[in-house]
Amino acid sequence: MIGRRVLTSSLIFIFVFGIFAAFSSDVAYYSPPPPTWLKGSTKDRVYQLGLIQPSYADFMLWTGIRLNELYVGGSRGQWEYAKHEALKIKENLQKAALVDTSRRHAIEGLISANYPGLIKAIDSHDPDKFQAAFGRLYASCVTCHTKKGVHFIPLIPTTSISPITSGSMELWEEVQRHIREEAQK
Ligand code: HEC
Numbered sequence: 001m002i003g004r005r006v007l008t009s010s011l012i013f014i015f016v017f018g019i020f021a022a023f024s025s026d027v028a029y030y031s032p033p034p035p036t037w038l039k040g041s042t043k044d045r046v047y048q049l050g051l052i053q054p055s056y057a058d059f060m061l062w063t064g065i066r067l068n069e070l071y072v073g074g075s076r077g078q079w080e081y082a083k084h085e086a087l088k089i090k091e092n093l094q095k096a097a098l099v100d101t102s103r104r105h106a107i108e109g110l111i112s113a114n115y116p117g118l119i120k121a122i123d124s125h126d127p128d129k130f131q132a133a134f135g136r137l138y139a140s141c142v143t144c145h146t147k148k149g150v151h152f153i154p155l156i157p158t159t160s161i162s163p164i165t166s167g168s169m170e171l172w173e174e175v176q177r178h179i180r181e182e183a184q185k
Pocket residue numbers: 056057058060061063064065067089103104106107110137138140141142144145148150154
């Protein structure tokens with residue numbers, strides 16, 4: 001009986017120590033000094049960290065940027081990228097719902113009405129299906145803004161801010177030319 005208890009305790013010890021060792025080796029290479037403003041008890045620190053978490057509007061801003069990228073990616077046939085953006089929009093909206101639970105219902109409504117139809121349209125690689133699915137998602141964003149008295153709405157993007165969808169391969173050739181010239185010096 002005692003033997004079994006000792007064995008169990010040893011196994012628990014090895015397990016806990018193993019987890020601790022795994023974590024400490026993970027963070028060992030990243031150890032900047034703690035922020036000077038983070039002071040007090042654990043409760044105080046958690047409170048202070050809470051104060052600097054992204055707000056509902058911050059998550060919305062990311063959602064807006066990703067809506068932009070979703071449209072540009074899908075319109076140019078960059079399907080993997082469009083899918084990535086679609087999933088990140090969902091993730092951002094879910095985080096927004098966590099920050100402001102009074103809007104969870106509307107956000108869950110948007111997600112269930114548009115996903116997985118949007119994902120299916122992207123996976124079909126069919127531009128018409130994509131445009132229609134995007135249009136439905138866009139209409140859901142606008143509906144919520146109108147209902148919640150937000151007096152601005154996202155627009156259909158005409159430009160992109162991401163290096164994935166905007167930019168030039170010619171410039172990469174130009175950069176390579178500089179690398180070659182430097183190497184020859
Ligand atoms: C639950 C309702 C709701 C849904 C759904 C919703 N929004 Fe919003 N959105 C809001 C509210 C409310 C604000 C204003 C937040 C504030 O002022 O704190 C906002 C703000 C924004 C902003 C401005 C953020 C800033 O501070 O610059 C953008 C951009 C935005 N939403 C984009 C979108 C997009 C894109 C979608 C659809 C994918 C969407 N929203 C879906 C309610 C919603």
